[in-house]
Amino acid sequence: MQTPNDLDAFFMPFTASRQFRQTPRLLASAEGMYYKTTDGRTILDGTAGLWCVNAGHCRPEITAAIADQLGVLDYAPNLQVAHPLAFDLANRLRAITPANLTQAFFTNSGSESADTAMKIARAYFHARGETERTILIGRARGYHGVNYGGISAGGIPNNRAAFGPLLPDTDHLPDTHDLARNAFSRGQPEHGADFADHLEVLIDKYGPTRIAAVMVEPVAGSTGVLVPPVGYLERLRELCTQHGILLIFDEVITGFGRLGAAFGSDYFGVTPDIMALAKGLTSATIPMGAVMVSQEIHDAFMDGPEHLIEFFHGYTYSGHPAACAAALATIDIYERENLLTRATELSQQWEDGLHALADCPHVIDIRNIGLMGAVELAPIDGAPVKRAFDAFRAAFDKGVLIRTTGDTIALSPPLIITRAEIDTLFSTLRAVLHEI
Ligand SMILES: Cc1ncc(COP(=O)(O)O)c(C=O)c1O
Numbered sequence: 001m002q003t004p005n006d007l008d009a010f011f012m013p014f015t016a017s018r019q020f021r022q023t024p025r026l027l028a029s030a031e032g033m034y035y036k037t038t039d040g041r042t043i044l045d046g047t048a049g050l051w052c053v054n055a056g057h058c059r060p061e062i063t064a065a066i067a068d069q070l071g072v073l074d075y076a077p078n079l080q081v082a083h084p085l086a087f088d089l090a091n092r093l094r095a096i097t098p099a100n101l102t103q104a105f106f107t108n109s110g111s112e113s114a115d116t117a118m119k120i121a122r123a124y125f126h127a128r129g130e131t132e133r134t135i136l137i138g139r140a141r142g143y144h145g146v147n148y149g150g151i152s153a154g155g156i157p158n159n160r161a162a163f164g165p166l167l168p169d170t171d172h173l174p175d176t177h178d179l180a181r182n183a184f185s186r187g188q189p190e191h192g193a194d195f196a197d198h199l200e201v202l203i204d205k206y207g208p209t210r211i212a213a214v215m216v217e218p219v220a221g222s223t224g225v226l227v228p229p230v231g232y233l234e235r236l237r238e239l240c241t242q243h244g245i246l247l248i249f250d251e252v253i254t255g256f257g258r259l260g261a262a263f264g265s266d267y268f269g270v271t272p273d274i275m276a277l278a279k280g281l282t283s284a285t286i287p288m289g290a291v292m293v294s295q296e297i298h299d300a301f302m303d304g305p306e307h308l309i310e311f312f313h314g315y316t317y318s319g320h321p322a323a324c325a326a327a328l329a330t331i332d333i334y335e336r337e338n339l340l341t342r343a344t345e346l347s348q349q350w351e352d353g354l355h356a357l358a359d360c361p362h363v364i365d366i367r368n369i370g371l372m373g374a375v376e377l378a379p380i381d382g383a384p385v386k387r388a389f390d391a392f393r394a395a396f397d398k399g400v401l402i403r404t405t406g407d408t409i410a411l412s413p414p415l416i417i418t419r420a421e422i423d424t425l426f427s428t429l430r431a432v433l434h435e436i
Contacts, residue, residue, distance in 0.1 A: 003038050016389070025396055030057035033414055033421055035401065043396065046425050047403040048243050048414045051221055051253045052279035055333045056416040062285050062329045069325035078106070078319040086319035089327050093290060096262055096295060096331065096340075099272045101292035105311075106319035110252035110278035113144025113289035114215070117248045118149045119277045119313055120293060121213035124246070128299045133212040134169045137202055137245075141175035143222035144215060144250050144276075156223060171206075173198050175213070178228050183365045184358060185227070186351050192229030196236045203243055213246040213274070218264030220251035224408035225367045225374035233270040246273040246297075252289070256280030257415050259370030260344035267370070273297060283330045288323035339415045341372040349419055354411070354425040360433035364385060373411040376428070390436045391429075398429045 007021045026038040033056060035043040049053055055062065069085070076083040080415040105120070107113045118136050125133035138144065138153030144149075151159050152167035153342040155175065162167060174195055182189035203211060218233060220226035249272035254264030257280065261267035265275065274297065278289035301310040318324070334340050343350075347370055354373045357365050365376040377387045388404035395402045403410045413425065 009364060023393075029061055032058075032386045033417055034058045037210050042399060044400045044421060044424060044428075045412050046395075046400050048412050049284050050279070050403070051258070051412045052284035054256050054258070054280040054415045055283035055330055055337075055339060056414040059283065059285075059330075059333060061138045061333060062283060062326055064324045065329035066132045066286060066322050069322050073321045076321060079314055082319070083321055083324075085321055085324035085328065089290075089319070089324045092328060092331055093121070093277075093292060097275060097292050098263065098265050100271055100294050101272075102274055102295045103293050103298040103314075105291040105293065106315075106323075107278070107289035107291065108252075108287045108315055108320075108323075109145065109289050110276065111147045111150050112315065113252060113276035113278050113291050114144035114153075114250055115147045115149035116289075116291045116313065117250070117274045118153060118213065118215065120274060120291060120297065120311075121246045121248060123311065123313075124297050124300050125212050127303060132208065132209050135206055136167075136170045137173060137199065137211060138170065139173040139175055139216050139220070141177065141220055141223040141226060142172070142215070142217060142250075143220065144217075145252075149373050153209045171202055173202070173216070175220070175223070175400060176232060178227055178229075179365055182229070184355065185367065186355060187369055189229045193231030193235050195229065196232050196239065199236065199239045199243075199245075203239075211228045211243070211245045213248050213314045214240055215248035215250055215276075217252075218254045218268055218270075219259070219369055219372060221372065221410070222405055223414070224376065225369070225372050225410055227367055227369045228268070233268050237270045237272075240273075246310060248272055248274040248276065250276045252276055253372075253412070256283075257340035257343060258412065260341055260347055262340045281330070282323060282326040283333075285330070286320070286323040286326040287317075288320070288327055337416075342415050346371060346417070346419070346422065349422055353422055357426065357430060357433065360430060361436075362433065371413060371415060371417070373407040375411075375433075377409070377433075379407045387436060390431050394432045394435055395428060398428050398432060400425060400432075402429070 027035045028038045029036045093104045136153050140155035142152045142155045151227045152170040155172050176195045178190045181191040188308050251264050255277045257266040273294050275292040349367045354368050362377040362379050367374045380387050388407045392404045
């Protein structure tokens with residue numbers, strides 16, 4: 001595949017695009033654990049694309065299911081009419097998500113899932129007549145996509161700074177990153193369950209009947225893999241239950257095997273009332289997201305005359321036939337190959353390999369859980385994010401795709417990674433950290 005002659009017309013997402021246009025990194029094809037660039041180089045995918053290609057690239061079973069579906073039913077709305085695969089997929093998700101989550105609402109991305117989850121929370125209380133419960137609590141450094149609900153409840157300053165005014169009635173818990181007490185923790189850090197207690201401060205601030213929902217990622221991914229301290233999620237659950245607040249888990253990254261269990265909720269043994277999904281749902285082959293809700297939440301909408309719409313929300317492509325076919329084929333692979341628990345088998349090697357990088361220059365923290373990992377670097381004085389970005393470019397030149405966020409390198413390979421590929425990933429990273 002040729003490099004395009006002119007790279008000017010594409011306004012790129014989340015990219016240093018002037019730098020990119022000078023030295024483009026163009027991916028032409030992919031298979032299994034590897035990309036091929038337009039100039040024929042092989043790149044080991046250390047990030048599952050963007051935390052999403054959990055089953056590995058170009059799996060023939062998935063691409064065939066999509067192609068077959070497009071030949072039979074290319075599109076059908078799911079508004080007032082519907083097609084069977086959307087129900088099949090909803091049933092499949094009901095079976096594999098935690099038992100209390102019984103209905104699936106389909107979206108096309110993680111951002112849409114996050115905003116849908118927040119809208120469901122507010123509308124649930126509206127339906128129950130608790131119209132004062134409108135406040136949505138996110139967390140500092142939380143990432144819930146880029147739509148207005150997501151950036152308002154989210155807590156990544158650069159994603160918010162230029163876009164105000166944001167959604168009213170949102171507030172934040174503190175993040176759980178605590179280098180002083182927890183640097184170089186393996187798995188869940190020991191200290192910090194008390195960060196959850198800040199919810200009580202917010203309940204005091206707004207009063208007992210104003211907060212609709214708390215939304216967190218079980219492990220904060222995009223901000224640089226912040227693993228929840230031991231007891232933290234349990235404490236959040238306890239406080240939400242105690243105060244009638246819905247708990248939303250944004251499992252867009254932690255869903256579908258990333259931690260070694262089907263969902264973060266299973267891994268941590270903490271169950272939310274609403275779960276946002278995307279990415280691994282179709283192993284990223286077709287854009288798709290889903291929001292799982294409890295029976296009680298679903299049933300709160302099922303009121304009034306039966307000819308009226310119950311939930312005024314949805315997308316043209318909610319439950320698109322090709323996306324449903326992709327998701328069903330993907331879940332088949334996850335189950336057949338035990339991929340949803342494979343991270344458990346690899347996580348010790350992953351942890352040991354990652355933490356062995358602690359002696360490399362500039363490393364100030366290393367974090368890991370399941371098949372997620374982060375190496376935090378000391379920023380260059382006066383040039384934050386440059387050191388990590390240099391690492392990203394050097395790794396790409398050496399044939400490995402990593403991801404950086406701030407001055408943190410984040411890793412999340414496809415769940416099919418082999419032990420030898422884990423070693424290659426870390427030995428390349430070691431060379432990169434010594435080079436930059
Ligand atoms: C936890 C979380 N929520 C939402 C999103 C947004 O997903 P999308 O980019 O598909 O809109 C992401 C993307 O990384 C995410 O990590």
